[in-house]
Amino acid sequence: MYKTVYHASEMCPVGCGQVIYLEGVSNQKVFCYCTGCGIAFDNPDKAQWEAGVNEMKHIKDFSPEGIRYPNKEAIVAAGFGNHITDSDSGSHCYTEQELNEEHI
Numbered sequence: 001m002y003k004t005v006y007h008a009s010e011m012c013p014v015g016c017g018q019v020i021y022l023e024g025v026s027n028q029k030v031f032c033y034c035t036g037c038g039i040a041f042d043n044p045d046k047a048q049w050e051a052g053v054n055e056m057k058h059i060k061d062f063s064p065e066g067i068r069y070p071n072k073e074a075i076v077a078a079g080f081g082n083h084i085t086d087s088d089s090g091s092h093c094y095t096e097q098e099l100n101e102e103h104i
């Protein structure tokens with residue numbers, strides 16, 4: 001069972017490609033994450049190629065207790081509703097469990 005994955009950017013500041021949205025399980029903070037370079041971003045503005053790499057944050061800096069893929073309502077509530085560049089079925093992405101096992 002895959003969840004829809006929403007994109008925050010189509011080119012991360014390092015140049016990997018898509019940046020996706022994640023949400024902290026306990027703090028419900030929505031943030032952005034690049035599966036290519038593993039850098040997490042506070043907001044979609046920082047996740048754009050044009051923004052450049054200004055800080056190196058990781059999933060643990062946002063949510064030490066685990067992550068999940070946020071639904072669209074959570075992304076809108078975080079104020080990023082106008083910054084969804086794309087979405088996909090999640091079938092080729094990491095599962096939430098894989099991300100949690102790797103990073104938490």
Ligand SMILES: [Zn+2]
Nearest residue numbers: 012016034037
């Ligand atoms: Zn990247």
